[in-house]
Amino acid sequence: MDTTDAIVLSKLSKRYGHAPKLALNKVSLKVARGEVYGFLGANGAGKSTTIRTLLNFIQPTDGSAAILGRDVVRDSVEVKRHVGYLAGEVALYNKLTGKQFLDYMAELQPVKHEEYVRELVHRFDADLDKPVETLSKGNRQKIGLIQAFMHEPEVLILDEPTSGLDPLMQEVFFALVKEARARNACVFVSSHNFSEVQRMCDRIGFIREGKLVSEQTLAELANKASHTFTITFRDQAPVAELKKLRSAKVTPHDEHHLMVSIEGELTPLFALLAQHHVTRFEQQEVNLEQQFMHFYQKEVAK
Amino acid sequence: MIPILTWTLWRRRWSIFWWSLGVALYMALIIAVYPSFRNQSAALNDSLNQLPQTVKSLVADTNNFLSPVGYMSSNAYYLMMPIIFGVLGIGLGSSLLAKDEQDHTLELVLSRPVSRGTVLTGRGLAGLAIIATVTVVTSIVTIVLAWLSKLDISALRLAETTGMAALLTLIFASLVFAMTAFGKSARIMSTGLPTLLLIASYLFTSLSGTVDWLKWPSRLLPYHYYHPAQILTGNANGREALGMAIAVLFFAALSYVGFRRRDID
Secondary structure, three states: OOOOEEEEEEEEEEOOOOOOOOOEEEEEEEEEOOOEEEEEOOOOOOHHHHHHHHOOOOOOOEEEEEEOOEEOOOOHHHHHOOEEEEOOOOOOOOOOEHHHHHHHHHHHOOOOOHHHHHHHHHHHOOOOOOEHHHOOHHHHHHHHHHHHHOOOOOEEEEEOOOOOOOHHHHHHHHHHHHHHHHOOOEEEEEEOOHHHHHHHOOEEEEEEOOEEEEEEEHHHHHHHOEEEEEEEEOOOOOHHHHHOOOOOEEEEOOOOEEEEEEEOOOHHHHHHHOOOOEEEEEEOOOOHHHHHHHHHHHHHHO | OHHHHHHHHHHOHHHHHHHHHHHHHHHHHHHHOHHHHHOOHHHHHHHHOOOOHHHHHHHOOOOOOOOHHHHHHHHHHOOHHHHHHHHHHHHHHHHOOHHHHHHOOHHHHHOOOOOHHHHHHHHHHHHHHHHHHHHHHHHHHHHHHHHHOOOOOOHHHHHHHHHHHHHHHHHHHHHHHHHHHOOHHHHHOOOHHHHHHHHHHHHHHHHOOOOHHHHHHHOOOHHHHOOHHHHHOOOOOHHHHHHHHHHHHHHHHHHHHHHHOOOOO
């Protein structure tokens, strides 16, 4: 089984019962092998519906979805041989210990390398000897992540994967995603946490009210994002000239200091600054989340 | 399917143990007190026969209450055993699939490369194995105690009657299982409706001897084909057992139809 695209959604739609609105409305997207795709959206936007359709938990009303070239409904069992899944709300069998639970999952889907499972347990520092019901949310999440990664799947579908993890364990998770990408696995991550997505994804899709409203690579997004600089001039700050630049927003602090935010191409700004004596130039951190939300709101307004 | 079956049984091992112990203890209690009644059976039987036929028909399917067969039928098999097995069966039927779906643990299993049919079969067979275990334990305890108490009923007949009681309740268990397989809307009624049906089935059948208009509807209900006293006297009706088994298979097939393509809640 070898296709370039690991996940393909073609006009995928889902209506729950007789609900007046579609939970998914003709969503089309492609995710390549070796790509980490972030699926962003607010609660109820359709992220989990998309994932549940991919896993064949729910049936599409219209359109289709394929994983590694196979239809997720017709070839569901074959598809799942290559998929690792983590649910948004990790639900495990409470009375089983972590070890018993992982043994059960391994019986249903044999692991390729036992030592890899041991490595995952070690890296997550997971406690497998206690019944799941006695574990904290973070520790249950670790077991959920181990069961998703342990058979080294070619496609990982993860719903809110870092929920409940402490920063140290989040780092372990990010490293695992990086390793999965390195072995050409596709990772489809649903989240409403932008910084998490920003940290690991190659490409981002934004879903709102069941519609995919935007898809961009992180680089494209960064290019579109406004850059903010704090600039100090030896002489009087050229506020009027800066304001003439396209998409520039200028906030003077005093006679010599100002802050300028500018979207897209920066060459005109630097050309203008070259004509003045700049004594200090600082770039503010790019806040993609803010920019993305700004962009998203514009899309909605259209 | 085997991992689903074995893990389901393993997760319910204590429940199986306590159910087996509970039902066995009930049978032990019933049989242990029989010798006290046996010596006065003629006098007691005369008194019991003074009761109205309607009352008698609610207790047993025989008029000879204190013969070994009448005693076992009236105190164990006719009413209590279907109730006890019914609670077990309906409880199992409503939880084998539905509880995991409500807890969202079903998704974990379905995210693995197993078909829905496999999950359904594994869970259904686990339920069957649990009921079979309790039935076998109950049969063994009953046979041993009946032998010790010199209860004049053969081991085979006791085993057949216990098995028939289990088969009767399997119908209701499989009905519940099928309803949960159809999803949330059917699941809401999945415990209440079969329980109501079990009670109605018992009442209609018991009273159909004295209330004429109940004769016809009672024929549509499973209890009508359950005659413990008849089996205990060696007149088991294989066709009735086969009919019950077919009903169980029908509901099992219905479960598959319901579960095959529906949305998981």
